[in-house]
Amino acid sequence: MRRAAPVQLPRGRPRSFDTEAAVERAMNVFWSRGYHATALPDLLRATKLSRGSLYAAFGDKHSLFLRALDRYIAIALTRMDTELDHRREPVEGLRAYLAGYVDRNSGANGRRGCLLVATAMELAGRDVEVDRRIGNFFKAMEARVAGAFSRAKAAGQLADGVEPSSAARILVCFVEGLRVVGKTAPTRIISQATVDALLDRFIR
Amino acid sequence: MRRAAPVQLPRGRPRSFDTEAAVERAMNVFWSRGYHATALPDLLRATKLSRGSLYAAFGDKHSLFLRALDRYIAIALTRMDTELDHRREPVEGLRAYLAGYVDRNSGANGRRGCLLVATAMELAGRDVEVDRRIGNFFKAMEARVAGAFSRAKAAGQLADGVEPSSAARILVCFVEGLRVVGKTAPTRIISQATVDALLDRFIR
DNA sequence: CTATTTCAAGACCGATTGGTTCATATATCC
DNA sequence: GGATATATGAACCAATCGGTCTTGAAATAG
Numbered sequence: 001m002r003r004a005a006p007v008q009l010p011r012g013r014p015r016s017f018d019t020e021a022a023v024e025r026a027m028n029v030f031w032s033r034g035y036h037a038t039a040l041p042d043l044l045r046a047t048k049l050s051r052g053s054l055y056a057a058f059g060d061k062h063s064l065f066l067r068a069l070d071r072y073i074a075i076a077l078t079r080m081d082t083e084l085d086h087r088r089e090p091v092e093g094l095r096a097y098l099a100g101y102v103d104r105n106s107g108a109n110g111r112r113g114c115l116l117v118a119t120a121m122e123l124a125g126r127d128v129e130v131d132r133r134i135g136n137f138f139k140a141m142e143a144r145v146a147g148a149f150s151r152a153k154a155a156g157q158l159a160d161g162v163e164p165s166s167a168a169r170i171l172v173c174f175v176e177g178l179r180v181v182g183k184t185a186p187t188r189i190i191s192q193a194t195v196d197a198l199l200d201r202f203i204r
Numbered sequence: 205m206r207r208a209a210p211v212q213l214p215r216g217r218p219r220s221f222d223t224e225a226a227v228e229r230a231m232n233v234f235w236s237r238g239y240h241a242t243a244l245p246d247l248l249r250a251t252k253l254s255r256g257s258l259y260a261a262f263g264d265k266h267s268l269f270l271r272a273l274d275r276y277i278a279i280a281l282t283r284m285d286t287e288l289d290h291r292r293e294p295v296e297g298l299r300a301y302l303a304g305y306v307d308r309n310s311g312a313n314g315r316r317g318c319l320l321v322a323t324a325m326e327l328a329g330r331d332v333e334v335d336r337r338i339g340n341f342f343k344a345m346e347a348r349v350a351g352a353f354s355r356a357k358a359a360g361q362l363a364d365g366v367e368p369s370s371a372a373r374i375l376v377c378f379v380e381g382l383r384v385v386g387k388t389a390p391t392r393i394i395s396q397a398t399v400d401a402l403l404d405r406f407i408r
Numbered sequence: 409c410t411a412t413t414t415c416a417a418g419a420c421c422g423a424t425t426g427g428t429t430c431a432t433a434t435a436t437c438c
Numbered sequence: 439g440g441a442t443a444t445a446t447g448a449a450c451c452a453a454t455c456g457g458t459c460t461t462g463a464a465a466t467a468g
Contacts, residue, residue, distance in 0.1 A: 012443020013435040034326055036240035040426060050446045051427085061426065111329045117384050121322040122238055124387040125315045135388040159405075166401040173398065174374065177381030180321050183328040184339040194377065197370040201363075201405040216413020217465040244456060254416040255457080265456065415464070425454065434445070 019057060020071075022047040027068035031115040035065055035122055066129055072115045073137050077144075084144050090152035091203055094171075097145070098195045101175045102188060110186025114179040142172050152203065159204050167202050174198060223261060224275075226251040231272035235319040238326055239269055270333055276319045277341050281348075288348050294356035295407055298375075301349070302399045305379045306392060314390025318383040346376050356407065363408050371406050378402060 025046040029038050040061065044051060058064040083100060084093040103109065116137060123130040142165075149164035158164075178191060229250040233242050244265065248255060262268040287304060288297040307313065320341060327334040346369075353368035362368075382395060 009437065010443070011437055011441070013433095013445070014443085016435085016445065034240070036238070037326075039424080041424095050448095052429085052447075053445065055427070056444080113325055113329075118325040120384050120387045121317055121325045122241070125317075131388055138385055138388065161404070163401065166398060169394070169398045170378065170402050173381035173385055174378045175381065176384040177377035177379065180324050180380040180384065181342055181377055183324045184335055185342065190373070194370060194373045197367065198374050200365070213467065214413070215411070215467055217415070218413080220415065220465085243454080245454095255418085256459080257415065259457070260414080409468105411467085413464100413466080415462100417461090419458105419460080421456105421458070423455080426452100428449100428451070430447105430449080432446085435443085437442080438440085 017047075017049065017053070022049060022054075022057070023064070023067045023071055026064050027071050027115070030065055030068050031072070031118075032112060034118050066133070069115065069119060069130070069133055073133060076116070076137070077140060080141065080144050084148045086147075086151070090148045090150075090155065091157050093148050094145070094152070094199060097148075098171075098175070098199060099192075101178055102191045102195055105178050105182035105191050106186050106188035108186075110182035110191075113183050114176075117176055117179045138172060142168050145171050149202075157204055159202055162202050171198075221251075221253065221257070226253060226258075226261070227268070227271045227275055230268050231275050231319070234269055234272050235276070235322075236316060238322050240326065270337070273319065273323060273334070273337055277337060280320070280341070281344060284345065284348050288352045290351075290355070294352045294359065295361050297352050298349070298356070298403060301352070302375075302379070302403060303396075305382055306395045306399055309382050309386035309395050310390050310392035312390075314386035314395075317387050318380075321380055321383045342376060346372050349375050353406075361408055363406055366406050375402075 025048075026043050029042050029046045033042065038061075040051070040054075043049075043061070043064065044054060047054060049057070054064070058067065079100065080097065083096040084090075088096075104114070116134065119130060120134045124134055125131065146165045146168035149158065149162070149167045152158050153162070153164055158167075178194075182191065229252075230247050233246050233250045237246065242265075244255070244258075247253075247265070247268065248258060251258060253261070258268070262271065283304065284301065287300040288294075292300075308318070320338065323334060324338045328338055329335065350369045350372035353362065353366070353371045356362050357366070357368055362371075382398075386395065
């Protein structure tokens with residue numbers, strides 16, 4: 001029988017900061033300023049790490065950015081998974097999903113924008129790693145929305161002639177566009193009304 | 205009677221390059237790379253100007269960028285004015301308008317993205333001059349689309365319950381979102397189908 | 409001709425960029 | 439204690455940033 005591998009405890013001084021927390025702080029900086037406009041000192045200030053520690057832990061600015069982007073995507077997808085949960089009324093789910101965008105698009109939140117959209121515009125086409133992540137995210141988002149539309153259709157809640165997958169593509173483009181327009185005009189009431197008007201075109 | 209002011213011809217060597225052409229070349233660089241990622245040498249190469257000439261003619265990078273942005277906006281608005289011309293069938297106009305976006309969103313055009321969207325995400329909220337321009341552009345675009353929808357409604361071509369101004373807001377968000385999603389997935393057929401499906405929800 | 413203006417090319421500027429290295433202190437395990 | 443590993447912060451790096459200035463040639467007007 002194989003001897004259980006002894007648990008090799010690390011020998012020296014243990015890491016004293018939370019890596020994931022640092023990623024999250026970095027994410028917030030990239031989110032607020034964009035990739036190019038974020039300088040090392042910004043990241044050091046936000047993560048409260050020394051230059052040495054940051055480079056030892058994450059390699060370089062680009063790698064840290066990818067980890068921050070991954071985190072942003074993970075958060076967005078989990079949120080969608082609860083909003084568009086299968087056990088929920090599909091139309092209710094879609095409303096919750098859109099309400100989330102209205103919220104993230106209002107006031108200061110809106111002005112901050114969306115890390116994904118900003119990254120897509122700034123880096124896509126010039127960074128394969130970014131390309132993959134952005135592409136996959138949009139696909140994943142579309143799939144979830146399409147699922148909700150499908151369930152709504154099965155429940156007879158869609159207007160005549162509405163095709164779930166095409167409606168999902170429309171919705172994805174629309175909410176990403178909201179994020180763009182919301183950068184300069186983040187007014188909650190109008191966003192909410194627009195979102196409602198759009199959804200009304202799809203449901204019975 | 206006042207003596208006509210003598211036409212003071214400039215004394216020295218005349219300007220040997222076309223300012224507007226230089227702005228346009230600069231616009232293309234900013235369009236492809238974004239503001240921060242565009243370095244002076246990029247602009248010098250594109251405009252074929254020397255450092256001295258460029259600074260004498262435009263002041264600094266930021267001013268040149270604003271001129272490039274203004275040019276981009278002017279082109280976009282004139283295009284819309286012909287697409288959504290009053291003397292045209294309004295629904296035809298909307299189709300032409302959307303077809304333009306499909307076109308600009310396909311293949312290499314799509315991957316290049318949109319200078320306005322990129323600028324909104326990169327600079328809005330941190331640059332008042334940019335804020336003003338972006339905000340005004342979206343308002344102008346929305347007004348034109350709303351006009352077309354109004355005329356369509358008057359002609360009885362809109363589906364029941366469609367309100368022109370709200371439909372216009374939806375369309376503006378949608379096309380800007382197309383520009384975002386198109387950065388990584390610029391497939392013409394899908395864009396066209398999505399655009400058609402959306403318009404179908406509005407017209408009778 | 410002279411005076412004037414613009415041109416391109418490049419030297420030059422200080423500041424900042426992302427990134428590395430190193431000395432030193434500290435915290436853990438054995 | 440000794441060995442090991444990580445922390446920090448500053449020093450340091452070459453490269454690049456946006457921007458200025460100078461030089462000398464070229465093109466115009468009077």
